[in-house]
Amino acid sequence: MVRLYKKHIPLKNHNNIFLGLIFLLMTVPTQIAHSQQQRFPKPEFQTEYQIPETERPNPRAPFMEYLDLFLLLAVLSLTTWLVLKKRSRKWILWVSVFSLLYFGFYRNGCICSVGSLQNLTLSLFNEGYSVSFTVLAFFVVPLLFALAVGRVFCASACPLGIIQDLVIVKPIKLSPWLQKSLGLFPFIYLGLAVLYAATGTDFIICRFDPFVGIFRMGAEFHMIVLGISFLLIGMFVARPYCRFVCPYGALLKICSLNSKYHLSITPKDCINCKLCKDSCPFDAIDFPTDEKENRASRKDFWKFVFYAALIPVLMFVGGWAVSGSYKLLSSAHPDVYLANLLVSQPELMQNTENLDIETFMSSGKTLEILVEEAKIIQEKFRFGGWFLGAFIGLVIALHLLNQVIFRKRSIYEANRGDCFSCGRCMDYCPVGKPEHPFFKDKPEMVVKS
Amino acid sequence: MLNLDFEQQMNETEKIKRARQIAIIAGVFTAFVGVLLLLNYLQIKKSDPLNSLVLEKLVERLSSEPNNQHFVEEIRQVDLLMRKAYFTSLWQVRTGAYLMLFGAIVLVLSLRVYYSLRFAIDQPSADQIKEKKKRQLTQRWIGFSGALVIILAIMSAFFTMNHLKNYEPKKMLVHSKSDDESIEKVEIVSIRTTEKETDTVIITESTDVEVKQPEVAITQQPKVVVFNEETVKKNHNAFRGSWGNAVSSSTNLPTSWDGATGKNILWKTELPIHGYNSPVIWNEKLFLSSANTSKRVVYCYDRNSGKLLWEREVNNIQGSPATQPKTTEDTGLAAPTLTVDGEKAFAIFGNGDIIAFDLNGNRVWAINLGVPDNHYGHSSSLLTWEKKLFIQYDTHKGSKVMALSTETGKTIWETVRTNEVSWASPILAKIDGKFQLIMLANPNLSGYDITTGKQLWSVDCMSGEVGPSPVYGGGLVYATNEYARMVAVNPKTGEKVWEDNYYLPEVSSPAYHNGYIYIATTFAVVACFEATTGKLLWEFEAKNSFYSSPMIAEGKVWVFDTGGKAYIFESGGESKLISSPELGEKVFSTPVFADGRVYIRGIKHLFCIGVN
Structure with missing residues (x-):
């Protein structure tokens, strides 16, 4: 009975019927074994053997921190150019793969713009806590980019988003009512994260980061389960964490809604061919409005x-x-x-x-x-x-x-708040592309009636 | 042209087929590795070496036979095997996980290829549901979701219990006392009926008890225990009694008993784990400690019945070493004797752990002083006075004496000493109306101010590995050690009054009574000296050597040899052996006296001796 109150025994709580299924699919045991290994006690030697001192790694060199920041700026700048000028989904994809490997697997998901929100909050409410320039920059820079050109950070710099992006297999469309209802959660989560950080309780975004365990090959069992669940769902519901959970995404969304420049599906004038209509796995394309129907009553x-x-x-x-x-x-x-x-x-x-x-x-x-x-x-x-x-x-x-504000729209365009600037829709637009593959190489597959 | 199209079509079909096949193979592979990992994981859980029953039983058996090398070797073998198995399983899991990750990546890639090859843009169609209707539905669901959040918040506001709101420290005090109701009753009754001399243990109503709760106050009156010179003299709260001066005020003590027949053995109880420390007593409770390499325990017994009232394992102390320091078999990890201040019992162990429990076994505080570098093992016992806990911490890596707060365990003062490692215990002596802390080590005998920790005097007079503790009496401090000397020092002047080296104890400490000094040596001799001159007055050859220290009680000298035979002498300048009863068990500890009873810790049992 007493053990129920132990805070450090989360494993048993999850030994339920889903265990087997989840284990079949991903690398959970490694993470568990890893955590067990760390708390394994030293042998009780009864000889003259001297147990060596535990070595602690030195903190990351300041130069390397600035390298992180430099790479973040480079990735965001390059993506901006790829989105606005080059209009290349393929290169955005490769940049995102680099970011996943560097910020995700190499840097183990830390330093992270998503989590930096909490560091900043705590530093504001706790005099004894301060943040480095790098942490501050990681928080501010993606927001500034979002304010200028949209959510390019989500497209190719955030390892949490990229790992979900890469597992998208067959995305399904979600009804607007479901999207909008679930879309409330990131804001609630944002508020909770700020409250918990301000009171010095916990960094809940980091504690419940579903993917950091995969990057680090080590996390508590329930977090690995959560990460795998998001990836499994993400095969069919694209980027579920980014769309319905990410608190930093809520901030980016607000900034991106007011962005000065933003990805446009078509490079010139939209011809309303509707080819891009279903191209976005995130349902972030707004359709032309029906003048008659949308007249405000x-x-x-x-x-x-x-x-x-x-x-x-x-x-x-x-x-x-x-x-x-x-x-x-x-x-x-x-x-x-x-x-x-x-x-x-x-x-x-x-x-x-x-x-x-x-x-x-x-x-x-x-x-x-x-x-x-x-x-x-x-x-x-x-x-x-x-x-x-x-x-x-x-x-x-x-x-x-x-929901009761009607805006006139005559073309198909990316929703500035929801669009991750991944560039998928750009490939679908035939404007200015006489060599467009759907017209040229596979004419028989262009339209399936 | 048609043929080319056909070939292209075939290629596409073939690619889709291949992608599907790869996806199926990758899926099966991933699932298969997953099953193996699951089984391996369950195996790891099952054979967790941290909770091995086999190892636990072996360690238990070893604690009952600490010298059995066969057990030691067996434990090492089993431990090594389990560790090997455990780490091999970890390696298997890690390797399997990478294989599975590889399989999962192939699965995702092949599925992506499969779906992208089958992909075709659907013909754009008009939306089935009108925009306005969509928006209406969305408003409804946003409304539901928002309402749900607010309702959940309101529900949590009303249905979450806040225990802190009703928290009252006074109620908690009464409640926690009631946990040990039966024990308290025994204590109160026995004080009033049998312990005539404990009048000064004042039993009053605590001001903490609420007047509005008479039913609680009547049945569980919290006691205020006065800890002063009078109560300390009437209890045996430290190694060698009050302030460590080897004198007890108990009377009506039995002088004959027989462990074999049970004559005058009121009770005896088996001690689960071995330890060399002596018991201490406060009122009706008796405390001692034990330790082996796997655990350290403090025990509290009802000294009237021998019933174990509580036992507490000493663990989870910050800084406590995972590996216990190496000690010799004749010292171990529980050589130091506990001390009690009337409210709390304090224990120290050979790994530097020091802990305080209240008399009901509630842990009050615990710290680790750092592992003492001591080639036999730390053995200096504790003393308490004026809310301070005194620790003589003489190690190879430096020596010091410190006073900790008995309330919090925080250091009140700490004084660095210049002597070598020692095994002696401190004593308290009232000199010029003020208590001094006196300690012996190689090379000095020193006195310290108990308020500030300042060294008041020091005399270089000792050599060798110092085990016996000093004793104070008749205005002089007496110190001795085998292969060195016995000295009498005037603590007021620092003057060495006399010195002798005829009989010297190795472990046992001297006792003083009415102008006589008594010692018991490892060579099985009890000797008496004139305290003022150092003149040998008498000597007595015993059966076995002495580790136990002589005690003075009821005008008699009491000492146990290592064979368990007690020697009771009339105190004085002539050798008068009153009796020499046998306990029937080896003894290394020093006897304790209370209420006409003698308590002695044998190698396996705790004995209470009194008139049947």
Whole structure:
């Protein structure tokens, strides 16, 4: 019974019926074995053998950090040129393969723009914590590029996105209602990540990074399961993590929506041939609008007013609700967790098997002090919960509002928020390409009626 | 032209076929490797050497027979085999994982080729669902999703229990006391009925107990235990009794017993793990420790019944070494005796672990002092006074004395010493109305201020590997060591009063009583000296050598030889052996006295001796 409270035994919790299936498909045991190997105790030698000192690797040299930054800038600049000028999907693909190998497998998924969001947040809320210039640059540079030319970072620099991109086999189209509903989650995740980082609780983006375990060939069991699940789903639902989870993607989306320059499907004037219509595996192509149908009605106007009025209401209700849920949210903080555990079950203070309790007991700190500290943390969550809830309310309201705003569109064009600038659609456009393969080499396969 | 088209068509068909075949082969291969990995993983889990029952049993058997080299060799062999098997499995898993990764990459690539070859652009068609209807549906689902998030947040707000909100330290105090209700009852009853001399152990209502809860206060009155000179004198809270001065205030002690027939043996209990330390007592509880290479344990017994009240394994201490330091068989890892301050019991082990438990077995704090570099093993016992825990930490890599806070384990002061490694224990002596911490090592006998840790005096008077602890009495400090000398030093002046080297103990420490010094040597001699002059007054040849130290109780000198035979002398300038009862078990520890009873730790059992 006591072992249930042990925080460091996640493996058994996942020994369920899915275990076998998942093991058939990927390299999970390696990761588990790897983690077990690290905690394997030294033999109890009873001889004169001197156990050598544990060697610790030196921190990464500053030069190498700047090399990372240089490569990020180079990759983003090159991709920008490939997207806007060269218009070559093939070269974007090869650049992305390089990034996967370098930022993913060589750099083990770290340094990472996605996770840097948390470092930056913690440095803002904790005076004792600071971030290096490289971390700051990794956070800011992709956003600046998104603001200028769209999400080129997602296309060819983010190893998390690229590994999903490469496993796309037969993407299926998702209904807009499903996409938009699931599209709320990255914003909620973003808010939670900021709250947890600001309170010094945890870096949840890193903790639940599904792919870093694959890059490092080592992670906790549930994370490997999560990573494999995303890749399996990603064979048919393209880039599921990027579209429905990634919190940094939410920021990039906002920036990209306001980008000055952006990928265009057609290099000149769109001839509305519709060939690109189904080319995007991410359903990020907006179609020409039907003038007659999309004419705003009086009903639409009142809906707009209603949703606009709903913004402050939802922000308040969201703030109130999430602030009230501080007990649940704060329980992820190790001090709050331990204090709750020991107050609810004081007999566990005698438990010598629980590492957390053992550590606390040997620290000399009293339960009273621990509880006081936990209460302070809970207050932070209660306060921060108002901002998080208001943010969630705002996101819901704006998503609703966006559905009653009609924009005229006469051509097929990439949705600036959702488009990853991967360039697939460009290959489908026959404009300016007399040698277009679908017309020239395989005329019989162009149209399947 | 037609033929060319046909050939091209055939090539495409052939490629699709090949891609499909490769995908199937890669899929089967990946699945097959996956099954093997799964089986290997289960095998690793099953044969986890960290939780090997075989190894555990072998270690248990070794602890009962620590000198059995066959067990040692067997454990090494089994351990090596298990490690080899474990790491081989890891290698297999890693290799298999790379094979599987390769298979998965081929599978994904072949599937991509397969689908891309079969790909054709569908004829663009008009959307079946109108844009407005799509938007309406989307609004509905966004609304549902948003509502779901907010409802979940509200539900968590109402249904999540916040234990901290109702936390009251006072209630927790009462609650934690109630965990050991039966033990407390025994303690209160026995104090009032049998322990006449413990009047000063004040039992009062704690101010922490809430007046609104009379039912709790009546049944479980928390006690305030006064830790002062009077209570320390009436308990046996350290190695060689109060302040380590080898004197007990107990009376009505039995002078005859027989371990073989059970005469006057009130109870005896088997000790699960061996240790050389002596028991200590506070009121009705008796504490001792044991250790082997796999675990270190503190035990608490009811000294009236011999019932084990609690045992606590000493582990999970930051900085504690994974590999235990090498010690000799006659020292081990649990040679130092514990000490008690009336509220907490403190134990130190040969690996540098030091731990505090409250008297109910709740761990209060624990630290590691760093593994002592000591070729026999650390054996210096603990002492406590004025909320400080004193540790003599003389090692090859430097010597020091330190005082830790009994409340938190944090260092209050620490003083570097210039002597060599030693095995002696500190004592406390009241000199000019103030307690001093006195320690012996090679080459000096020194006194320290217990408040600041400042060295007050030091006399270079000793040599060799110092095992016996000093003793204070009659205004002088007495120190001795085999192959060196016995000296009497005036701690006020640092003057050496006398010196002799006729009889010298190796392990056993001297005792002082009414102007006489008593020693027990490894050569099986008990000797008495005049304390003021060092003149040998009498000597007695015993059956076996002495490791146990002589104690003074009820005007008598009590000492056990290593064969388990006790020698009880009348204290004085003439040799008067009162009795020499046999325990029937080897003894290396020093006896403890309380309430007309003698407690002694044998090599395997703990004995309580009293009048039946």
